[in-house]
Amino acid sequence: MQIRRMLFRTWLPTLALLALFGVAQAQPNAAPEMTPIEFAEATQVYFDRCAGCHGALRGGATGPDLFPARLAEKGTPYLQAIMFGGLPGGMPGWGAQGVMSMEEIEVMARFLLNEPPAPAQISLDQILDTWVVHVAPEDRPSEPQHDLDWEDFFGVILRDMGQVAIVDGASKGLVSLVDTGYAIHILRSSATGRYFTSIGRDGKASLIDLWMNPPQVVAEVKPCYDARSIESSKFTGFEDQYAIVGCYWPALAVVLDGHTLEPLKMIGTAGYERGAGAYVEEARVAAIVASHFHPEWIVNVKEAGQTWFVDYSRLSEPGQPLPVTMVDTDLYLHDGGWAGHRYFVVAANQLHKLIVIDALERTVAAEVEAGTIPHPGRGANWVHPEFGPVWATGNLGSMEMTVIGADPEGHPEHAWEAVARIDVPYTGNLFLKTHPASPWVIYDFVMSPSPVGAASLCAVDKVTLTAETCWEVPGATDVHARMVHIEFNRDGSEFWVSAWGRMDTPSFIVVYDAVTLEEVNRIEGDWVRTPTGKFNAYNTAHDVY
Ligand code: DHE
Numbered sequence: 292m293q294i295r296r297m298l299f300r301t302w303l304p305t306l307a308l309l310a311l312f313g314v315a316q317a318q319p320n321a322a323p324e325m326t327p328i329e330f331a332e333a334t335q336v337y338f339d340r341c342a343g344c345h346g347a348l349r350g351g352a353t354g355p356d357l358f359p360a361r362l363a364e365k366g367t368p369y370l371q372a373i374m375f376g377g378l379p380g381g382m383p384g385w386g387a388q389g390v391m392s393m394e395e396i397e398v399m400a401r402f403l404l405n406e407p408p409a410p411a412q413i414s415l416d417q418i419l420d421t422w423v424v425h426v427a428p429e430d431r432p433s434e435p436q437h438d439l440d441w442e443d444f445f446g447v448i449l450r451d452m453g454q455v456a457i458v459d460g461a462s463k464g465l466v467s468l469v470d471t472g473y474a475i476h477i478l479r480s481s482a483t484g485r486y487f488t489s490i491g492r493d494g495k496a497s498l499i500d501l502w503m504n505p506p507q508v509v510a511e512v513k514p515c516y517d518a519r520s521i522e523s524s525k526f527t528g529f530e531d532q533y534a535i536v537g538c539y540w541p542a543l544a545v546v547l548d549g550h551t552l553e554p555l556k557m558i559g560t561a562g563y564e565r566g567a568g569a570y571v572e573e574a575r576v577a578a579i580v581a582s583h584f585h586p587e588w589i590v591n592v593k594e595a596g597q598t599w600f601v602d603y604s605r606l607s608e609p610g611q612p613l614p615v616t617m618v619d620t621d622l623y624l625h626d627g628g629w630a631g632h633r634y635f636v637v638a639a640n641q642l643h644k645l646i647v648i649d650a651l652e653r654t655v656a657a658e659v660e661a662g663t664i665p666h667p668g669r670g671a672n673w674v675h676p677e678f679g680p681v682w683a684t685g686n687l688g689s690m691e692m693t694v695i696g697a698d699p700e701g702h703p704e705h706a707w708e709a710v711a712r713i714d715v716p717y718t719g720n721l722f723l724k725t726h727p728a729s730p731w732v733i734y735d736f737v738m739s740p741s742p743v744g745a746a747s748l749c750a751v752d753k754v755t756l757t758a759e760t761c762w763e764v765p766g767a768t769d770v771h772a773r774m775v776h777i778e779f780n781r782d783g784s785e786f787w788v789s790a791w792g793r794m795d796t797p798s799f800i801v802v803y804d805a806v807t808l809e810e811v812n813r814i815e816g817d818w819v820r821t822p823t824g825k826f827n828a829y830n831t832a833h834d835v836y
Contacts, residue, residue, distance in 0.1 A: 322359060322404050322405045322406070323367065323401040323404050323405070324401075325398070325401055325402065325405060329398050329401075329402075330402065330405070330408075332398070333398050333399055333401075333402035334402070334408055336391075336395065336399060337399070337402065338410070338516070338517060338540075339473075339474065339492065340385065340390070340391075341354075341357070342517060342539065342540065343492070343517075343519070343539065344381070344382075345357045346573050346575075346594075347410045347517060347539065347540040347573055348407060348410070348572065348573045349407045350573055350594070352575070352593055352594060352623050352641070353381070353623065353625065353640060353641065353664075354381075354382060357403050357407075358407075359403065359404050359405060359406060362403050362404055363404055367397070367400040367401060367404065368400075370399075370400040370403055370404075371393075371396050371397060371400045374386060374391065374396045374399060374400065375387060375393075375396055377740055379688070379718055379719075379740055380663075380664065380687070380688050381664065381687050381688065381719070381738050383738070384740065388771075389771070389793060410516065410540055410541075411516070411541075412541050413514070413515060413516065413541050413543070415554060415557060418512060418513065418514045418545065418554045418557075419554060421495075421511075421512055421513035421514075422510075422511075422512040422552065422553060422554065423510065423511050423512070424509070424510045424551050424552075424553075425507070425508060425509050425510060425511075426500070426503070426507070426509040426510075427551075428550045428551065431500055431502070431503065431509060432502050432503060434502065435501075435502040435504075436502060436503055436504035437504040437505075439459055439461075439466065440459070440460065440461055441484075441485075441501040441502065441506075441828060442484055442781060442828050442829040442832075443459070443460030443461060443780055443781040443827065443828065443829060444457050444458065444459060444460060444466065444501055444506070444827075444828045445457070445458045445460055445778065445780075445787065445825050445826065445827050445828075446478040446487045446489070446499070446825070446826045446828070446831075447789070447800065447822050447824075447825045448475045448476075448477075448478065448489075448822065448823045448824045448825070449468075449475075449818070449819075449820055449821055449822055450474055450475060450791070450821040450822070450823045451474060451794045451820070451821040452794065452820050452821060453470060453471055453472060453473050453474070453475060453491065454468055454469060454470055454471060454475070454818075455468075455469050455471050455475060455478065455487070455489055455497075455499065456468050456818060456819075456822075457469070457487075457499070457501065457505070457506045458800075458814065460780045460781060460827065463802065463812050463814050465816065465818060466505055466506060467505035467506045467507065468818055469497070469499055469506065469507055469508050470508065471489045471491055471495065471497045471499075471508065471511075472489065472490065472491020472492070472493045472494070472495030472496070472497065472513075473491050473492055473493040473495070474491055474492035474493070475489050475490070475491045475492075476490055476491060476492055476518070476519050476520075476824075477489070477490060477519070477520065477521065477824055477826075478824065478826040478831070479521050479522050479523060479826070479831060480523070480826065480828055480831035480832035481523040481530070481531040481534075481549065481832065482523055482524065482525040482529075482530035482531050482581070482832060483530055483531055483832065484501075484828045484829055484831075484832035484833075485500065485501055485502055485531070486498055486499060486500055486501065486523070486531065486549075487499040487501065487826065487828070487831075488521045488522075488523060488534055489521070490518050490519065490520060490521040490536060491518070492517060492518065492519070493513065493516070493517070493518075494513050494514060494515035494516050494517055494518040494536070494538060495511060495512070495513045496511065496512055496513070496514065496518075496521055496534070496536050496547065496552055497510070497511045497552075498510040498511070498534075498550075498551075498552050501828060510550075510551050510552040511552060512547065512552040512553075512554060514536050514538065514543070514545035514547070514554055514557075515536065515538030515539070515540060515541060515543055515545070516538075516540050516541070517538065517539040517540040518536055518537060518538045518539055518576075519537065519539055519575075519576075519577065520536070520537035520576060520577065520578055520579045521534060521535070521536050521537070521579070522534065522535055522579040522580060522581050522588055523549055523581060524549060524581060524586070524588075524603055525581035525582075525583070526581065526582065526583070526585065526586040526587070526604075528586070529586050529603065529604070531549045531550065532548075532549045532550075532603075533546055533547065533548065533549045533555070533603050533606060534546075534547045534548075534549045534552065535547065535579060535588050535590070535601070535603075537575075537576025537577065537578075537579050537590060538575070538576055539575040539576070540573070540575070541559075542559060542560045542561040542571075542572065542573055542574045542575060542576075543557055543558065543559055543560060543576070544557075544558045544560060544576050544579075544590055544601070545557050545558070546558070546601075546603065546606065546613075555606060556606065556613055558601065558613070558615065560574040560575070560576055560592045560595065560599075561573070561574050562574060562592075562595055562597075563595070564594070564595060564596055564622070565595070565596040565597060565619040565621075565622075566597065566617060566619055568596075571594045571595050573594055574592050574593065574594045574595040575592070575593045575594060576590060576591070576592060576593070577591045577592075577593045577624050577625050577626065577637075578591050578624070578625065578626045578627045578637055579591070580627075580628070580629065580635055582600070582650045583632050583633075583650065584633070584650050584651045585600070585602065585650070585653075586602060586603055586604035587600045587601055587602045587603060587604075588600075588601045588603065589635050589648060589650060591620070591624035591625075591627070591637050592624070593622075593623055593624050593625065594622065594623070596619060596620060596621050596622040596623075596624070596639075597617050597618060597619055597620060598617075598618045598620045598624065598637070598646075598648055598655075599615050599616065599617050599618075600615070600616040600618070600653050601613070601614075601615050602614040602615070602616075616653055618648070618653060618654065618655060619655075620637070620639070620646045620648070620655055621639040621642055621644070621646055621658070622639060622641065622642065623639055623640055623641040623642065624637050624638070624639055624646070625637070625638045625639075625640045625666070626638060626666060626667055626668060626669075627645075627667055627669070627670065628667055628668065628669030628670040628682075628834075628836060629669070629670075629672070629834050629836075630647070630670065630672060630680075630682035630695075630697035631672065631680055631682075631697060631698070632834070633649065633650055633651055634647050634648065634649060634650065634656060634697065635647075635648045635650055636648070636667065636670060636682055636684075636695075636697075638661070638665040638666060638667055638684065640664045640665055640666060640687070641664070643660065643661055643662065643663055643664065643665065644658050644659060644660050644661055644665070645658065645659045645661050645665055645667075645684060645693075645695065646658055647659065647707055656699070656707065657706070657707035658707075659693075659695050659707055659708060659709060660709065661684055661686060661693045661709075662686030662688070662689035662691035662692075662693050662712070663686055663687070663688030663689035663691075664686055664687040664688040664689075665684045665685070665686050665687075665693065666684070666685055666686065666687045666720060666721050666722075667683075667684035667685065667723075668685075668721065668722040668723065668724070668776070669724070669834075669836045670682050670683060670684055670723070670836065671683045671723050671724055671725040671732045671836060672697070672725070672836065673725055673727070673732070673753045675694075675710070675753065675754065675756070676754060678694075678696050678702060678705045678710045679696065679697075679698040679701050679702035679705065680696075680697045680698040680701070680702070681694050681695060681696055681697055681698075681705075681710060682694075682695055682697040683695070683723060683732060683751075684723070685715075685720035685721065685722065685723045685734055685735075686718075686720060687718065687719065687720055687721065687738060688718055689718060690714060690715050690716065690717060690718055691712050691713065691714065691715065692712075692713040692715055692720070692723065692732070692734060692751060692758070693709055693711075693712055693713075694709065694710050694711040694712075694713065694756060695707060695708060695709055695710060696708055696710050710756075711756040713751055713756055713757060713758055714757075714758065715734060715736075715749050715751075715758050715761070716736075716744070716747070716749070716758070716761055717736040717739040717741065717744035717747065718736070718738075718739060718740075718744075719736045719737060719738035719739030719740065719744060719745060720734060720735060720736055720737075720738070721735060721737050721738055721775065721776070722734075722735050722737070722775065722776045722777055723735070723751075723777065724777040724778060724779065724786070724836050725753065725779075725836065726779035726783030726786070726805060726830070726835060726836075727783060727835070728779075728782060728783025728784060728805060729779065729783050729786070729805035729806065730752065730753055730754070730806065731750040731751060731752065731753065731759075731805065731808070732750070732751040732753060733748060733749070733750055733751075733777040733786055733788070733803075734748065734749040734750075734751060734758070734777075735748055735774055735775055735776065735777065735788070736748075736749075736774075737773045737774060737775040737776075737791065738773075739773075742768050742773075743763055743768070745773035745774065746763050746764050746767035746768050746772065746773060746774055747761055747762060747763045747764065747774065748761065748762060748764060748774055748777075748788060749761040750808055760808065764788070764790065764801060766790075766799070767790050767798075770790060770792045770793075770796050770797070770798045770799070771792050771793050771796060772790035772791055772792035772798045772799075773790075773791050774788050774789070774790060774791070774801075775788070775789050775791045775823055775824075776788065776789055776823055776824045776825060778824075778825040778826060778827050778830070779805060779827065779830060779835070780827055781827055781828075781829040781830060783805055783835075784804070784805055784806075785802050785803060785804060785805055785811065785812075786802070786803050786805050787800050787801070787802050787803075787814075787825050788800070788801050788803070789822035789823055789824075789825060790822070791821060791822060791823050792820070792821065793820075793821070794820055794821055796820070797815065797816065797817050797818075797819050797820055798819055798820065798821075798822065799813050799814060799815045799819055800813070800814040800819060800822055800825070801813055801814075802814065
């Protein structure tokens with residue numbers, strides 16, 4: 292009941308807009324006309340803003356399909372209203388957020404009622420054309436060239452600036468600003484932590500060497516047109532040796548040399564749904580993690596509903612196989628993280644469930660019902676006095692943080708079932724995080740349609756399993772910012788949260804004491820524009836979350 296009231300409240304602006312745009316009068320029509328320039332520009336906007344959730348081919352995934360046949364019945368006014376105001380399940384209000392003008396929204400609505408254009412494929416030669424080594428491995432330092440504590444550096448994504456800021460965890464000072472891909476999505480650390488790898492929405496991967504003074508991009512390559520994931524090889528004996536990029540388009544994973552980013556292998560992911568169903572041309576690669584048990588990556592293929600174990604151990608031997616073990620999991624795999632070091636938990640977000648993958652046995656250990664649209668980021672791990680080791684996810688579409696038992700050996704009676712469903716005050720969560728040194732799990736509401744919700748955080752008590760305190764971050768709404776993504780420093784004494792504002796307005800990163808929850812610092816400056824994900828070098832290399 293409470294959720295329904297909440298949804299009604301947050302839907303109100305969109306409902307009003309539906310009336311304003313005259314949805315009641317909308318009639319199915321033939322495809323509206325577009326000039327070639329409008330069509331080309333709309334194709335790019337679709338790729339940059341919409342394809343992530345609705346698919347490059349518009350077949351749907353996190354969001355519904357956007358085929359003209361279905362949308363024609365709704366009409367352009369309806370589409371304009373949704374694009375302006377958003378929807379509570381996570382559809383952003385592009386107009387309300389100032390990202391798209393009314394003119395752009397009108398063009399996009401017409402575009403969606405036209406048949407989708409076929410996006411291009413990519414060849415190894417095309418990828419090689421984009422490959423640049425700025426500093427060859429032999430010219431890189433053999434030890435750090437500065438005396439800063441590089442393992443406590445934070446890589447901060449400045450999303451719309453196409454930059455990554457390297458910030459010193461101790462002083463909070465800016466160490467360097469490096470140029471990367473467009474709308475940079477995530478960073479991952481190499482096994483030693485020396486390198487950050489970044490991946491942009493435009494598919495560009497960059498390798499950032501933290502030992503250089505200042506840290507800089509030493510190699511880059513663009514293996515796809517659209518991507519979200521990247522990971523390094525972490526198994527003993529293969530540390531830092533390889534990297535892998537997971538593409539959204541084309542349907543592909545590309546293995547790279549870990550020191551130069553030279554493309555080595557292309558692994559097509561188009562195939563049959565769960566190995567025996569419909570042919571899926573757009574089988575996108577979602578989360579990837581490096582196994583601790585075998586020399587392989589765990590690669591989640593979203594629309595195929597499969598998790599692939601990609602063995603990199605024989606890549607250096609010419610003519611030797613690249614074994615891929617495919618396990619049927621479920622559709623629309625998205626993000627996930629380790630529960631302990633053996634089990635990888637991935638969200639099948641449109642089915643509202645979590646799939647637990649046993650990295651040792653390469654099997655599905657369990658499935659757990661989560662809230663509406665679980666979105667763990669990497670999740671949160673801690674040891675509860677009654678339930679033992681637990682792991683938690685947030686949910687984008689419901690006001691619930693879900694905690695599951697994660698210790699089948701020590702606490703089999705609670706393993707892989709929800710041990711707590713904690714009430715939180717808003718929908719719109721994307722990330723939660725903790726550290727062994729903190730008594731709290733910190734929780735955001737970045738996609739909340741309410742500006743106050745989106746500017747708020749909650750601290751959940753790891754013992755009582757309640758959202759003990761929630762607060763609106765002062766100053767966030769003044770810079771049109773939503774609070775997003777939490778990261779702890781190496782010793783877990785502080786956590787950082789980004790105020791994700793607009794490109795034209797500097798915002799800030801707020802630093803809190805991880806025990807008292809007092810604000811202890813605010814990282815500001817002209818360079819702090821559109822900060823999103825932050826990654827502590829040590830915690831990311833060692834999977835501390
Ligand atoms: Fe992400 C992780 C996909 C929107 C910030 N995001 C991930 C992962 C995937 C993914 C598959 C897991 C990568 C891994 O672990 O290997 N994200 C998508 C989308 O498809 C989606 C929904 C829509 C889109 O068009 O991209 C989307 N993501 C967003 C955002 O709007 C965020 C907030 C800001 C942005 O970059 O656009 C955002 N996603 C992040 C971050 C992580 C992430 C910061 C890594 C979390 C971590 O702690 O590791």
